[in-house]
Structure formats: C-alpha cells, structure tokens
Amino acid sequence: MNTVFRTSIICLLLFFSIQFINAQSIALNKVEPPNWWIGMENTELQLLVYGKNISLAKPSITYDGVSINSVTKLESANYLFINLTISKTTKEGVFDIVFDTNKGKKLVYKYDLKSKKERNNSNQTVDASDVIYLITPDRFSNGNSTNDSTDDTLEKVDRSNKDGRHGGDIKGIINHLDYIQNLGVTTLWLNPFLENNQPKYSYHGYGISDFYKTDSRFGDNKDFNALVDLSHQKGMKIIMDQVFNHCGSGHWWMNDLPSENWLNQWETFTRSNFTNIAASDPHVSKSDYNLFTRGWFDTNLPDLNLDNPYLATYLIQNSIWWIEYSNLDGIRMDTYPYPDKKVMAKWMQTIKTEYPNFYIVAETWEAKASSLSYWNNGGINNDGYTSYVNSVCDYPLYYAMLKAFGEEENIYKIYETLAEDFVYGDPFNNKIFNGNHDVGRLFTLLNEDVDKLKLSMAFILTTRGIPQLYYGDELLFDGDKPDGQLRKDFPGGWESDKRNAFMKKGRTIKENDVYNYVSTILNWRKNAVEIHSGKLTHYQPVNDIYIYFRHTKTENTMVIINNGKNEIKDYSLKRYEDSLVGYYSGVDIITNTYFTSLKSIDLNANTALIIKLKQ
Structure with missing residues (x-):
C-alpha cells in the first residue's frame, strides 16, 4: 500500500470517527455529591458526573472562588470526574456547571454551595456518658404503611417471611422516640437506611444501591433529617451505619462501572476468608491477605476496590456529606478491617480534620484483645501502620461476658479480659455490648435465665467503655441464627399486632420487670460521673x-x-x-x-x- 493511499485511509477513518462522536447523544443524569458546603478545611472536591457519553463533553464553571483543577475520564465513556478547588473566601450560592457537547448544545447542572453548619463540639460527640440503642429499622415499627412496597424498589413487603421486608420505617422510629428516651438511652444507631434495591434479603440495609438516597420503603432523606432533629430536641444523638467494603448488586453503577478496577474482580466468584486477623498478622501470606480484603462477602455484595483513588475519594466525601447534611453525631463503620486499611486511615484523618470531636466506631470483630488493639493502640503499630481509630467494637469483652453469665458461669473471664486493657490506646472509648444484629439474642444465649440477663445488663452499664444495647433485649427478645429470626419485629410496631410492648400494659410481668431493671440503671447512669x-x-x-x-x-x-x-x-x-x-x-x-x-x-x-x- 503506497504512502499516499494509506494516509488517505487514515484521514477518512478519522473523519468518520469524529462524525460518529459528534453524532452520539450526550446526557447528564447524575452529579455526586449533589451539593457541597463552604467553610470546609479541605478545599478540594471531586465530582462524579454520570450520563450517556458525558466524557465527550467539556465542563466549565464561572463562579468566584470555584475553579476546575482537572477533569478525568475513566474506561466508561459515561463518567467524568471533575476536581474542584473551593476557596476559603467563596460565598454560598448556586452556580452552573456547563457541559459543552461540541454540537452547540450545552447541558447545565445547578450546583448548590451552602454554609457549613455550626456544631456544638463539646456536646455533639458520643462518649462514655452515653448509652447507644441499636435499631434494625425494618423490624422496629411501621409508621407509614403507604411506603411498605414502592415502585422504585424490587422487593415488596412480606411480613410472613423472616428474611423479607416487614415494613418498619423512619416514621415508626419517630413515633416511638418517647419510649426510647424514657428507657434511658441517649444515642440511636440505626442499621443502614440507604437504598437497598435487591430482589430479596434487602431489609438489613447492607447492600447499598445508592449512597446518597434513603430507601423509599423507609422514607426519604428529609424523614431521616426529621428523626435527627427530633432526637436532638429530646437530648439524644444519632449514629449512622456506613459501609465502605461493599455495595449491593443492585447499585445503579453495577451495569456500567466507571472502570474495571472499581470492584475487586475474580475469574470466578470468590468469597472472603473472613479472617480479620489477616489485617494485623505480621506473617500473613499475600494470598490470605488478598482473599480477606478482596474476596466478596456474598454473591449479591460486590467488593469495592478502595485502591481506586476515585472510588476512595467518592466514599470519603459521602461520609462528610451525610455528617453535614444531617448533622450527625457519629458513624459506625461496618467491616472496618476489610477495605484497604491505608484508605480507611485516610478516611479517619479526613473526618477528624473537619470534625475534631466526631465519634467514629469501627466494627472490628476480633476475639482477642491483642488483635483488636491493632485498630486502637493509640499510636504506630510495629508494621508502621497507624489506624487513627479511637473506638472499636469490644468483642473480647462480649465473649467474656457470655462465658461469665452463660453455661460456663466463669466470672473470671471478665476479670482477665479487662486485665488486658493495657494493649489499647483508650479502652474507656471501646464500644461495649451484650447484643447486636449479628449475634444470637442475649436472652437465648444466656439460656433464658432472667437473672443472668440482669447481671449482664448491670455489668455492661457500669464497667469501662461506651455501652450499646440491642432493641428488645430489655424486653427478653429471644432468637438465634439465622439472622431473620433474631432481628424480630417489636410487638406493637404494627397496627395489626395483638399487643403493644411499647406500653407497660402490653408487656408481660417478666418483661416489665426486666424493662424496669434496665431503665432504672440507665436513668441513674445519666448523672453518674464516676461511670x-x-x-x-x-x-x-x-x-x-x-x-x-x-x-x-x-x-x-x-x-x-x-x-x-x-x-x-x-x-x-x-x-x-x-x-x-x-x-x-x-x-x-x-x-x-x-x-x-x-x-x-x-x-x-x-x-x-x-x-x-x-x-
């Protein structure tokens, strides 16, 4: 082929390529975060922009104090990542992000910059003066029956299915804030309430399909904010449950990933080995570590790859967005050791920079204090890693408590476990508990012995640490695995219920006895500075x-x-x-x-x- 002919072919292909690009339609569907705030310590902001062929558009912004540093395209043509600088002197207001499509058509997204909220840093944190009450929203109370099944979500309500959606929602929690307040707890932690658009087993909330949207079967973002506001008015605090390790298979990006390495992908489905100690093991093999951090939790829970810097920034910003949007008091981070631990340390530092007294508790399912202390040792680990975590889930004390008041009846286990507190940076900031959504009900695990359950409550509410109770344990809820059986409906949370355990007259004699026992300690504890x-x-x-x-x-x-x-x-x-x-x-x-x-x-x-x- 002669040179002139080859050149002509190349020019012709280039011409048709340009014509093809120009002929392609360009759409703008989503910008995340959907808005932001001025006055942040970090002046950098990454915008994820999604829409058909949006990478072919050129964005521009004309607003004092806001500038585009860079624009990045990944493998999918339907994403743009715009990196902004928001000056410390920028004024709040709405500005246009204009996307030039090169066809004379411009797409516009109006971006809202608000003023950062004033926080009460002395009170708006969680510490050992608090007691946390964990609620699984779908199983607590149905305050709005019209949203039990919604058009924009796949799974419909079926209360007869222990693994299905039962209809509990945010309005149901709001309706019973007085019960929670009178019990004597000070802080609410909700299992995830964000959208979980899965065909089944979506009630628990850990398969998130939209990180910025409340699941419509629970309500909407304004409903959650109303819960936060009302809780604050009653002197209570709110902890949000967040997940960085995985998303749900129904997430909107799963059919069109920004890049192949957005997820940890394997040739065939590969489950995590769930070996938490792999993250701290100085002798760990590369294959074991990779299986722990990159293996999937389940087939419907794709494992997110935080090695991807755009995804890491996306998730970090999502946490900040919810703190600011909803005026949160704390975050509980699910499966903390599983994602990239360097990114998690960066997340901790970023949050602490913006909100120095903000409470973060890491779910760290470790049976031994020596392993757990890797995440809360107050300094640098032997491998050079600093986690910056200041509160961990104290599973060693939980297991000791079960051995003390369960079948072994060995109270020495508590003594020897607390004697190892020297390994922690601050054991008094550990979250201690005698039940949660992942373990059998306390009453069942203690062989339905009311006296032993009371001993557990007296201990957990007076020893060192930040106590957390699981809803219904104050009323002798029973049940064990599978999860759907231990995450029970609260009697009286549904209009059709035969009794209302939120009220004294709807409880049995034993239930009232235990409720009064726990409530007495909790309400005394509020003013017990020595505790x-x-x-x-x-x-x-x-x-x-x-x-x-x-x-x-x-x-x-x-x-x-x-x-x-x-x-x-x-x-x-x-x-x-x-x-x-x-x-x-x-x-x-x-x-x-x-x-x-x-x-x-x-x-x-x-x-x-x-x-x-x-x-």
Missing part, C-alpha cells in the same frame, strides 16, 4: 463474686456481682477496704436499699448490687 469518666478498680473474683469500683476524686460506686447460685449472709468487705476509705454507707440504686455499714453485706444468688457510696 462516665471515673477510673476502674476491680478485684479478682473469688467464689463467683466479682467486685469493682468506678471512682473519681469525689464520687465512688461499688458494683458487686454474685454470679453464684448461693445466697451469702454477712459477706465481709474487708478485702476491699482500700477502695472504701472515706466511705461509710451507701445506697443500691437498683432497689433503693440503704446500707448503714460497709463492713459486711448480704448477697442474694445471681444478683448484682450497684451501690452509690456515701462519705
């Missing part, structure tokens, strides 16, 4: 009796747990006199029993005393 910020001094258990003190310079509470089956008369307190110096009497806050002497005390079997000491 909030005091030191913990405990004594090695002897003959099934475990005694510890929570104390400041001016306040002191003694907790006595008799985990044995025998009543003990005149139990001597001489062994504990170091912690009793200056105190001569006390009152049990559970029974309001007054003790005029602290030399000895009568102990009932399987009973806890929480004695506020008097000088």
Whole structure:
C-alpha cells in the first residue's frame, strides 16, 4: 500500500470517527455529591458526573472562588470526574456547571454551595456518658404503611417471611422516640437506611444501591433529617451505619462501572476468608491477605476496590456529606478491617480534620484483645501502620461476658479480659455490648435465665467503655441464627399486632420487670460521673463474686456481682477496704436499699448490687 493511499485511509477513518462522536447523544443524569458546603478545611472536591457519553463533553464553571483543577475520564465513556478547588473566601450560592457537547448544545447542572453548619463540639460527640440503642429499622415499627412496597424498589413487603421486608420505617422510629428516651438511652444507631434495591434479603440495609438516597420503603432523606432533629430536641444523638467494603448488586453503577478496577474482580466468584486477623498478622501470606480484603462477602455484595483513588475519594466525601447534611453525631463503620486499611486511615484523618470531636466506631470483630488493639493502640503499630481509630467494637469483652453469665458461669473471664486493657490506646472509648444484629439474642444465649440477663445488663452499664444495647433485649427478645429470626419485629410496631410492648400494659410481668431493671440503671447512669469518666478498680473474683469500683476524686460506686447460685449472709468487705476509705454507707440504686455499714453485706444468688457510696 503506497504512502499516499494509506494516509488517505487514515484521514477518512478519522473523519468518520469524529462524525460518529459528534453524532452520539450526550446526557447528564447524575452529579455526586449533589451539593457541597463552604467553610470546609479541605478545599478540594471531586465530582462524579454520570450520563450517556458525558466524557465527550467539556465542563466549565464561572463562579468566584470555584475553579476546575482537572477533569478525568475513566474506561466508561459515561463518567467524568471533575476536581474542584473551593476557596476559603467563596460565598454560598448556586452556580452552573456547563457541559459543552461540541454540537452547540450545552447541558447545565445547578450546583448548590451552602454554609457549613455550626456544631456544638463539646456536646455533639458520643462518649462514655452515653448509652447507644441499636435499631434494625425494618423490624422496629411501621409508621407509614403507604411506603411498605414502592415502585422504585424490587422487593415488596412480606411480613410472613423472616428474611423479607416487614415494613418498619423512619416514621415508626419517630413515633416511638418517647419510649426510647424514657428507657434511658441517649444515642440511636440505626442499621443502614440507604437504598437497598435487591430482589430479596434487602431489609438489613447492607447492600447499598445508592449512597446518597434513603430507601423509599423507609422514607426519604428529609424523614431521616426529621428523626435527627427530633432526637436532638429530646437530648439524644444519632449514629449512622456506613459501609465502605461493599455495595449491593443492585447499585445503579453495577451495569456500567466507571472502570474495571472499581470492584475487586475474580475469574470466578470468590468469597472472603473472613479472617480479620489477616489485617494485623505480621506473617500473613499475600494470598490470605488478598482473599480477606478482596474476596466478596456474598454473591449479591460486590467488593469495592478502595485502591481506586476515585472510588476512595467518592466514599470519603459521602461520609462528610451525610455528617453535614444531617448533622450527625457519629458513624459506625461496618467491616472496618476489610477495605484497604491505608484508605480507611485516610478516611479517619479526613473526618477528624473537619470534625475534631466526631465519634467514629469501627466494627472490628476480633476475639482477642491483642488483635483488636491493632485498630486502637493509640499510636504506630510495629508494621508502621497507624489506624487513627479511637473506638472499636469490644468483642473480647462480649465473649467474656457470655462465658461469665452463660453455661460456663466463669466470672473470671471478665476479670482477665479487662486485665488486658493495657494493649489499647483508650479502652474507656471501646464500644461495649451484650447484643447486636449479628449475634444470637442475649436472652437465648444466656439460656433464658432472667437473672443472668440482669447481671449482664448491670455489668455492661457500669464497667469501662461506651455501652450499646440491642432493641428488645430489655424486653427478653429471644432468637438465634439465622439472622431473620433474631432481628424480630417489636410487638406493637404494627397496627395489626395483638399487643403493644411499647406500653407497660402490653408487656408481660417478666418483661416489665426486666424493662424496669434496665431503665432504672440507665436513668441513674445519666448523672453518674464516676461511670462516665471515673477510673476502674476491680478485684479478682473469688467464689463467683466479682467486685469493682468506678471512682473519681469525689464520687465512688461499688458494683458487686454474685454470679453464684448461693445466697451469702454477712459477706465481709474487708478485702476491699482500700477502695472504701472515706466511705461509710451507701445506697443500691437498683432497689433503693440503704446500707448503714460497709463492713459486711448480704448477697442474694445471681444478683448484682450497684451501690452509690456515701462519705
């Protein structure tokens, strides 16, 4: 082929290529984050823009203080990533992002810049003065039956299916805020409420299909904000459950990924090994680590690849957007060790830069304190990694509690677990719990022994850490795996329910007894500064009796747990006199029993005393 002819062919192909591009339709469907705020410490903002062939358009912005630094195209022609700088002096307002399609047509997105909210940094955090109440929204209360099934979501309501959607929603939670407040908890944590457009098993919320949209079966974003506002008016706080490890297979981007490496992809479906210790193991093999961090949770939960810097930035910004949009008090991050740990450390630093006192708790399912401390050691790990996490889920203490009050009846397990607190940066900031949405119901795991459940409640609400209860455990909810059985409907949350356990008259005698027990401790605890910020001094258990003190310079509470089956008369307190110096009497806050002497005390079997000491 001669040179002239070859050149002519190339020019002709180029001409038709240009004509093809110009003939293609260009659309603008989505910009995320949908809006932003001025006054941020970080002046950089990445916009994800989605629409048919949008990468062929050229964006421009004319607004004082806002400039485009760069525009990036990935593998799909339907995405653009626009990197902006928003000057510290920029004024709030609405500006146009103009997309020139090279065909004389311009697409316009009106972008809203708002002023960053003023936060009460001294109060708007979560600490050991709080008690968290975890709710699975679909199973708590149906406040709006018209949204039980919606046109924009696949799975419809079916309350007869334990794994199906039952119709609980945000309005149902709002309707029962008084119940939650009267119980005595201070903080709500909701399992994810964002859209989960899956054909089945979508009620739990962990298969997110839109990171910026409340699932329409729960309500909308304004409904969630109303819940936050009303909670704040009642002096309560809100923690949002977020997920970076995976999304749902129904996510809007799954049929058109920005790039192949947006997900961790395998030749065939490959499940994670779920081995949390792989993230901290100094001897871990590359294959084990990759399987842990890149394997999928399930076939319907695609594993997100945070090595992709555009996805990492997208998710970090999503957290900031929700904090600012809804005025959140905290975030619980699901499956914290599974994503890229360097990105998670960057996320922590970014959030702390914008909101220094903001509460973040990492789900870290580790059975041993030595492994758990990798995420909360207060400094640099031996491998050079710093997590910046300041609150972790204390599974070692959870398992010790089950061994203490369950079949083993070995109270020493609690003592030896707390004795390892030296491995943590701040064990008093660990989230402690005796139940959640991933484990069997407390009442069931303690062999339906009401006394043992009470001991668990007395312990978890008075030891070090930030306590968290699971909805219904205060009413003896039972159930174990599979998950649909332990995530029960709250009786009275549906109009058709035969009884209303939100009300005293709708509960059994046993349920009211346990409710009153838990509520008494919770409402006393609100003003017990020694429980909030005091030191913990405990004594090695002897003959099934475990005694510890929570104390400041001016306040002191003694907790006595008799985990044995025998009543003990005149139990001597001489062994504990170091912690009793200056105190001569006390009152049990559970029974309001007054003790005029602290030399000895009568102990009932399987009973806890929480004695506020008097000088």
